Amino acid sequence: MAQKLPPLRFVRSVLKSFMAESGLEPRLLGPHLRVTNAVAGKVDFELDITKDHTNRLKILHGGTIASMVDLGGSLAVASMGLYATGVSTDLNVTYLSGGGKVGDKISATAVCDKMGKTLAYTSITFRNAKGELAARGSHTKYVTQAWKAQETPFTPPEGAEIEEDK
Secondary structure (H helix, E strand, O other): OOOOOOHHHHHHHHHHHHHHHOOOHHHHOHHHEEEEEEEOOEEEEEEEOOHHHEOOOOEEOHHHHHHHHHHHHHHHHHOOOOOOOOEEEEEEEEEOOOOOEOOOEEEEEEEEEEEOOOEEEEEEEEEOOOOOEEEEEEEEEEOHHHHHHOOOOOOOOOOOOOOOOO
16 A cells, blocks of 8 residues: 655645646656645645746746646645646636746645545645746636545555655
8 A cells, every 4th residue: 555645745646646647747847847846735846947838938837827827726726735736627827927937936835625535626826936926817617526546645656656755
């Protein structure tokens, strides 16, 4: 039987699965995104902005932020103990100020605001290198099947690649 992990290791293991199995996240975000902290219901992560993350104005592309809202919502669900993080039913982004340029870092906090048997509601805030609120998003996920797949919270499935203890 797989071992129960603390939230930070569990969330990092879920992120590792996204990077190994997904088509979008490893290509868009790859090694430039990292989870810096995770507790039950809250995940902090950051992205080192590269040219691949920018638009023709050479600033952080709104689509990059939207993709991080999607991933951040999933990581917030993972921080509640679910390895399978459900599917999106709704995603919203509001852009408030510039996210940054190549060489900058954008920081994010994803929170699981409410977790039910059917839906999980998450919110994500983004701060640019100046500390300004750059964007905020919300992501609703259908989690019924994820709950069915999870026997014990914070326990990865057999064969999952586990993030090393740091």
